[in-house]
Structures are given as C-alpha cells and as structure tokens.
Amino acid sequence: MMKPEQEEMYKEIVESVTGKPWDSDGWEVSEKEWGIISEKINGTYGDDTRLEGKTRADIPENRQALLRFLEEKGWLYEQFK
Numbered sequence: 446m447m448k449p450e451q452e453e454m455y456k457e458i459v460e461s462v463t464g465k466p467w468d469s470d471g472w473e474v475s476e477k478e479w480g481i482i483s484e485k486i487n488g489t490y491g492d493d494t495r496l497e498g499k500t501r502a503d504i505p506e507n508r509q510a511l512l513r514f515l516e517e518k519g520w521l522y523e524q525f526k
C-alpha cells in the first residue's frame with residue numbers, strides 16, 4: 446500500500462524517466478529506465494560513490510538478515526565479504 450503522496454511521486458518519477466504520461470496506452474520500461482526509476486525512488490540517483498569507503502561495519506543491525514541472504518547467494522560486493 447502506498448499513500449496518495451507516494452503514488453503521485455512514483456507516477457511523476459516514471460513519467461519523467463519514460464517521457465510518457467502515466468495513463469498512456471502501451472508504454473514499456475526498459476531495463477535502463479527501470480534502474481533509473483528504482484534509484485530515484487530510493488533516493489540514490491546520481492550517487493555512484495555511495496558505497497565508497499563503506500565496510501561490513503557500516504551495515505545497520507536491521508539489515509543483517511539481508512546481508513546473510515546476499516552472502517549465501519554470493520551476491521555481495523567484495524568490500525563487504
């Protein structure tokens with residue numbers, strides 16, 4: 446569930462990335478566009494250095510389960526192993 450403000454923000458982000466109105470027929474989102482949309486929603490768009498200097502000690506307690514999952518799958522960045 447999203448609040449109405451969140452829905453509006455999501456629609457605005459999608460429209461700005463795709464260049465198409467939210468309610469238009471037949472639009473698709475490319476893999477590249479989806480990456481940009483995801484980063485904008487997460488507030489990390491344009492911050493390619495956000496992991497520089499970070500280590501395992503920087504991962505908060507509430508993300509430890511995710512850390513273990515990524516570790517088990519072999520999906521961790523080298524710096525966090």
